[in-house]
Amino acid sequence: MRVDADDFARPCGCGREHHIDVKEIIIRSGAVEKLEEEMSDGELKEYISPLLICDTNSYKATEELMEDIYDRCQVLILDAENLEADERAVEIVENYMEEDIDLVLAVGAGTIHDLSRYVAHQYRIPFVSVPTAASSDGFTSTVADMTWNGVKKMVKASAPIFVFADTDIFAKAPGRLAAAGVSDILGKYIALADWKIGSILTEEYYCAEVVKLETRAIRTVKDNLKEIAAGEEDACEKLMYALVLSGLAMQMTGNSRPASGAEHHLVHLWDMEVLNGHLNALHGEKVSAGTMLTLLEYKKIADAIHRKSCKVHTHTEKDRDLLQKTFGKKGVLDAIYKENAPEILDEISTRQLSDALPEIAQIIDSLPSVTDMQEMMSTAGCVSRVRDIGLPRETISDSLRLAPYTRRRLSLLRLSKMLTY
Template sequence: MRVDADDFARPCSCGREHHIDVKEIVIESGAIGKLEEEMSDGDLREYISPLLICDTNSYKATEELMEDIYDRCQVLILDAEDLEADERAVEIVENYMEEDIDLVLAVGAGTIHDLSRFVAHQYRIPFVSVPTAASSDGFTSTVADMTWNGVKKTVAASAPLFVFADMDIFAKAPKRLTAAGVSDILGKYIALADWKIASILSEEYYCAEVVNLETRAVRTVKDNLKEIAAGEEEACEKLMYALVLSGLAMQMTGSSRPASGAEHHLVHLWDMEVVNGHLDALHGEKVSAGTMLVLLEYKKIADAIRRGTCKVHTCTEEDQELLKETFGKKGILGALEKENTPEPLDDVSTRELSDALPKILKIIDALPAVTDMQEMMNTAGCVSRVRDVGLPGEVIEESLLLAPYTRRRLSLLRLRKMLTY
């Protein structure tokens, strides 16, 4: 399967001309052969001193198949144990960035990509992506999720020049990683609903074609859950394709809006560790736990709207105490206040919100029922309960209250602060 970036970069009905940085994406069995060709005779021929960054796990999974590529690159194998995209790992990579390095090859999953993308951006050299697991939609993203002094930060980075996703590698990845990729995609149900709701109530940019693209990614995965869980190659290829599409949707809008709503805000909150300790869970696993919590709450709101018991009021200051107690204790209250200024709810009047309730109801009704979502996650082998990601049940309510503050972005979870139901 080939994805040609030109197919996505064209004038659009939203009025923008979407831009995509990735030149070409190859998702197929034998993609590594294509990478070799590009390095020998193709567009990558001009780079004479590439640095290949992998970890002990991704090295083991690829050393045979990629033997020739390892031979022609300088190779940095990071210890997979406790590996994070943090200042310590960046320092190790930087020690390998000799002056003549002119290309970075990322061979691995999310963390290796965040590191490679970040360093390549710092040094202004291109990077090429070789995903070893279909575990998240970050491969084609233009931002890197880094941890500085224990605090998660999303920082600007480069999109890959090429993606070579070889089915002979990623379809054999541990099942837990593949299930996490499915989770990241199922979270888009919430993300898209939030974007649609925000577009009714604010002037925020919205593109129906990007929504269609992301919806296509969700449908592709939803229709192949059992096969993906069984590790069937063709289905795993579809999952990788969906993850790539989701990354491209973010490039097209220049933000994570199409792929990240209230469910990801919960993940950001948990990653900040203000209501919980360190969670030993994959990104996608946290996304599915977040998705279930948010879906349950949105369905409650929908039921109340239907019964006529959902009341709209102005936003109160009642979260202030809790914000001080949690973010304040971590010394990041100032940063949080900055992120939330101006407050997006200030632009939403009670009248507008009341008038929008029937439309909101329609959007929520179009989401899968809680039991159906649960079944989808079970079928794909996804984690879905908060306790499975290591969170105690007591933090659920606090999490729902605080998550919207992690990003200045309108979501129904944020609008919930103006609702009684």
């Protein structure tokens, strides 16, 4: 499978000309042989001093198939245990960034890619992606999820110039990783609903073409749930294709708006460990739990709108004490408060929100029911309950209250602070 990036980089009905940096995306068996050809005799030949970044897991998964590529690169194998895209890991990578390094090869999953894209961006050198598991949608994204002083932030970074996704590598990764990739895509139902609602209530930019791309990613995964769970190569390729599309959607908007809504905001909150301890779960597994919690809440709101029992009121700052107690104790309240503008709700009048309620209900009605979502997740072998990710049940209510403060963007979860239902 070959994804032609030029298909997406044309003037669009939204008024923008989307920019795509990635030149070629290859998803097939033997893709890393093509990488080697490109390095020996093709477009990558000009880079004479590449740094390959992987970790102990992704090294094990690729050492045989990529032996010749390892031989021609400087190699940094990070310890997979407790690896995060944070200041500690960045420092380790930077120590390897000798002056002559002219290309970064990311060989791994989401964390290795975020670290690589961040460092490549800082050093103004290109990076090439070799995804080793179909576990999350950050491979072709232009933003990196970095943790700075305990705060998880979306940071501008580079997209890869090439993606070589080899089926013989990623389809052999543990099934748990593919299930996490499915979850990351199923979370887009909520992300797209939040984006639409944000665009109705504010002047926020919205692009129907980007939405189509994410919708295609969702459909591709939805049509192949059983086969992905069975580890069928063709279905795993389709999952990787969906993850790549979702990354391209982020590239087209220049941020993660199409791919991350309230379900991801819950994950960012849990990752900051202000309410809970460290969760031993993959990103996509946390997205699953976040998606189920958000969907349940959104369906409650839609039901209340239909029953005419949903009341709109002005936003009152009821969360201040809780914010102080949770983020304050870790010394990150200022970072959260300044960056993520809790006052965003002050810009929305009660009249505006009341008028928008029928449309909001329609958007939520178009989402899968809680039962259907649960069924899709279990068909693909995804986890979906908070206890599956080790989150104490008693943190759910505070999680729903605090999650919207982890990002600036509007979500229905944030708007629910102006609703009684």
